[in-house]
Amino acid sequence: MNLDLLTGLYVFMLAAFIGFEVIRRVSPLLHTPLMSLTNALDAIAVVGAIILAGEGKTKLATILGTIAIVAATSNIVGGFIITDRMLKMFKASGTRKP
Amino acid sequence: MIPADTIIEVTYIIATALFILSLKWLSSPATARRGVWAGEVGMFLAILGTLLHHGLNYRWVAIGLVLGTIIGVPLGKVAMTAVPQRTALSHAFGALCVTLVGTAEFYLRAPAVPKFMMGVLSLEVILGALTFTGSLMAAGKLQEVLPQRPITYKGQNFVNLGMLAIAVVIALMLVHNPEKMFLFPLMIVIPLIFGVMMIIPIGGADMPTVISLLNSYAGLSAAAMGFVLGSKLLIIAGALDGASGFILSVNMSKAMNRSFTNVLFGAFGQEQKSAAGGVEARPVRSASPEEAAGILAAASKVVIVPGYGMAVAQAQHKVRELYDALTKKGIDVKFGIHPVAGRMPGHMNVLLAEADIPYDRLLEMDDINGDFPQTDVALIIGANDVTNPAAREDKSSPIYGMPILDVDKAHTVMVIKRSMAAGFAGIENPLYYLDKTLMLFGDARTFVGSIVRELSGGHG
Numbered sequence: 001m002n003l004d005l006l007t008g009l010y011v012f013m014l015a016a017f018i019g020f021e022v023i024r025r026v027s028p029l030l031h032t033p034l035m036s037l038t039n040a041l042d043a044i045a046v047v048g049a050i051i052l053a054g055e056g057k058t059k060l061a062t063i064l065g066t067i068a069i070v071a072a073t074s075n076i077v078g079g080f081i082i083t084d085r086m087l088k089m090f091k092a093s094g095t096r097k098p
Numbered sequence: 099m100i101p102a103d104t105i106i107e108v109t110y111i112i113a114t115a116l117f118i119l120s121l122k123w124l125s126s127p128a129t130a131r132r133g134v135w136a137g138e139v140g141m142f143l144a145i146l147g148t149l150l151h152h153g154l155n156y157r158w159v160a161i162g163l164v165l166g167t168i169i170g171v172p173l174g175k176v177a178m179t180a181v182p183q184r185t186a187l188s189h190a191f192g193a194l195c196v197t198l199v200g201t202a203e204f205y206l207r208a209p210a211v212p213k214f215m216m217g218v219l220s221l222e223v224i225l226g227a228l229t230f231t232g233s234l235m236a237a238g239k240l241q242e243v244l245p246q247r248p249i250t251y252k253g254q255n256f257v258n259l260g261m262l263a264i265a266v267v268i269a270l271m272l273v274h275n276p277e278k279m280f281l282f283p284l285m286i287v288i289p290l291i292f293g294v295m296m297i298i299p300i301g302g303a304d305m306p307t308v309i310s311l312l313n314s315y316a317g318l319s320a321a322a323m324g325f326v327l328g329s330k331l332l333i334i335a336g337a338l339d340g341a342s343g344f345i346l347s348v349n350m351s352k353a354m355n356r357s358f359t360n361v362l363f364g365a366f367g368q369e370q371k372s373a374a375g376g377v378e379a380r381p382v383r384s385a386s387p388e389e390a391a392g393i394l395a396a397a398s399k400v401v402i403v404p405g406y407g408m409a410v411a412q413a414q415h416k417v418r419e420l421y422d423a424l425t426k427k428g429i430d431v432k433f434g435i436h437p438v439a440g441r442m443p444g445h446m447n448v449l450l451a452e453a454d455i456p457y458d459r460l461l462e463m464d465d466i467n468g469d470f471p472q473t474d475v476a477l478i479i480g481a482n483d484v485t486n487p488a489a490r491e492d493k494s495s496p497i498y499g500m501p502i503l504d505v506d507k508a509h510t511v512m513v514i515k516r517s518m519a520a521g522f523a524g525i526e527n528p529l530y531y532l533d534k535t536l537m538l539f540g541d542a543r544t545f546v547g548s549i550v551r552e553l554s555g556g557h558g
Contacts (some may be wrong), residue, residue, distance in 0.1 A: 005214050008333060009327050015334040018118060019341030025125040028349070028437060028462050031444030032181060034124055035313055039188045041117050041137055042339040045320050047148040048199045048327045052126055053162060054154030057206055064156045064202040068195040074186045075168020075195075075503060076172060081174025082184065084134045086448050089178075090127040093456040 033086045044047025046072035102150045105382040109147030110331040113443040116140030117335060118504025121342075129458055173311050178411050178452045182305065183240035189312045190233035197226035198318045201286065201509050203326055209277035216276050218271035218325040224289045227317035231293030233312050239297070240305060240441055248301040261292045294324075300391060302406075303483065305441045307350040346443050353437035353463075355500040382518070385536040387545060390512055393536075397474035397510075400424060401466060403434045403503055407480015407515070411542035417479065418453035418555030419548050425552040434476075434503045436484035467504050476508035480515075480542050486527045497525055511535040514542050 026034050049072055053065030116136045123133030149159070176184045200223040204211070211219070238244035265288045268281050300308050321336025323329075351357060385393075394400060402421070408414060425432045433455070439446045447460050461469075470476065478485055481503075487500045488495040505511055506529055513530060515537060529535060538545055 008328075008330075009453055011330050011333050012321060012337050014327075015337035016341050017448040019121070019338040020345065022118065022121045022125070023345050027123070027126060027427075028444060029434075029447045029457055029460060030124060030127065030130060031346060031349075032185075032442060033130065033444070034121075035309070035346065035443065036181070036188070037120065037124060037137060038133060038317070038339040039185065039192060039313070041120065041141070041335050042119075042192050042317055042320050043140065043195070043324055044113070044144055044332060044335040045192065045195050045199065046399040047144055048323060048329065048332060049162070049195055050145070050148050050159050051151055051327075052199055052202050053158040054149075054151065054156065056155050056158065058202075058227045061202040062158055062206055063195070066162045068198040068202075069159060069162025070169065071168040071191040071198075072195040073163050074170035075165050075191050076267065077170025078173030078184070079170075079188060080134060082140050082176070082181070084131060085174070085221075085532075086178070086181075086451070087127070087130045087134060089448070089451040089454075090130070090457045091451070091454070092127070093458050097102045 029090070030087075033083045036079050036086070037084045040076050040083065043072040043075035043079065046076065102152060106147040106150050106172070108141045110329075113140035113144035113147075114331055114334050116143075117338065121338060142441065146240060178448055180241075181448060182309065182445060183237045184235035185442060186240055186309055186312070188232045189316045190230050190237065192316045193229035193233060193319060196316075196323050197223050197230055197286065198225060198264065199323060200326065201282075202381060205279075208279050208282070211272075211276035213273050215326065216273045217269070218322045219481055220272060220285060222319050222322035222326055223286055224265050224269060225315050225322065227286050227289035228293035228296065229312055229315040229319060231290045232297050233316075234294075235297035236300075236305065236308055236312065237292055237534070239302065240302075246302045248299045250299045254299060255294075258292065260286055260296050261295065265289050265292065266353075282430045302441065304354075306438045306443050307347055307356075309353065309442045310343050310346035310350050312343070314340050314347055317341070317343055333350045350438055350443060357454045380531050382530050382537050383533075383535065384539055385512070387538070387548035388552050390536070390538055390545075391549045393510060393512070393529070394424060394429070394475055394477070394549065395553060397425060397429055399430045399469070399473045400477060401432050401433075401434050401473045401484060401505070401508065402532045403436075403439075403476060403481050403505055404450065404478065405436075405439050405481025405484065406441060406445075407482075408542055409445070409449055409480070412459060413479060413542040413546055413556050414449045414453040414557070416543050416546040416550065417450070419550045420553075421455055422457075423550050427553075432461055432466060432469070433459055434463065434505075436463050436481070436503055439481055439484055463501060463503055470507040473508040475510045475512060476505040478505060478511065478513045479514075479546065481517075482527055483525060485529055486525065488525070488528055492528075495525065504527065506534075508531060509534065512538055514538045514540065514545050516541065 049065050049068035052061050056062040117140050120133040120137035123129040268285045305417040317336050317339025321333050324332030419430050435446050485505045487506045489497045
């Protein structure tokens, strides 16, 4: 995969604008779940680690890649679980269980 | 047959769209859970696509994925009160992943690393390394395994900025001469130390800002990794995370009326100790649970203002019983939530939602402040500085200019507090000496429990 600098910067800039616009609308009520969700999404870095560990070009790359997979996967799994647990708790007045 | 590379790219495009939708759906509690679902599907697709890459050996990948899951599940099931430290820890893990991948990429490519590549690689590992140790320190302070008080020394800012400058100089040298490979470990070790030094002077009350800032760094380092690997998906995910962290940091510093630089280099809570000294003898009015219950029962509008003290005392479930008892009597109960109440953005909302308090009763500062003049009782539970009228009136106060909840405009103010000791920032709160203020001394959970007992016992 090759990506030239300019294309990369365009992608980054557009994503940053979308990020600002979308996230600005997130209610402060949900700022904690927001942080844990973006954290889980950020762990998409696992794809880089998978290729590194899977290709295994050098011993160092395999070792560092595997540790990186562990770190990122724990963020994905933990991040999604806790975000969902938190969101499940937010209930409006009418829908509350007695 | 469609080539594997095309399938992989398609899964990445779908994942990108789902990630953006995921954040969009998070905008309201009604659609938020759909957002998590979209994120999960996107993540699953992207990982599946990646596994299609030609010539991957799955052994270490599988071991990594399984081990990560084993560690991740308990991290997803921590108590709600431990969410701030869990979040800090996950920033650390994210940054660790990015730093390790960056390091491996450097040694795979060195010594022939193009200038641009070396530049983003340096950015990736510097941000990654300082976020890693910084977040670990923050998690340690939040978990109280490390001292929470800010530690400052003379020349601290000079030392910290100097270290950062050295790291940048090394990065520039590597950009020019990537064959000087011996410099690379230095470029990791210095930011690792910087991360620790950066958090040492930061106190608990500043944690919401710092966690948001670390969140932003973690995102930016992941975006830099995207440039290194030529992955648009990663650039986008990193940019989204970076933007989110940035917005939250700006919110938090606005809510404290401080700049980033002031949070990072200003070490709160040190200088004011002298100011807190000479005023101990002023009289305050205190009240018993029975009296407090009587006043609450006679009210028609009550606003409860929770703070970190409520979380420490684990009082949120008792607060919910109080909410129920008052609501049953037809009293209108709302909650006023300051943006920096607690130890991370939105912390109070999560705790109150866990206690089953409907989210439409939780109001932000700007929405509730207009209500205080018509409020009979403002009940403050474990909050201090965010209710301090000195922020509005006293120009010499260190928190002057910070937006606060105008609880002093309510007809009666009740403050549940352990003692008259000053708050986290060590600042005197004139609210406690007002004629309309009643101090309710005791542990928040026990005290609220006693009020509830009075309310349900005395009036049937």
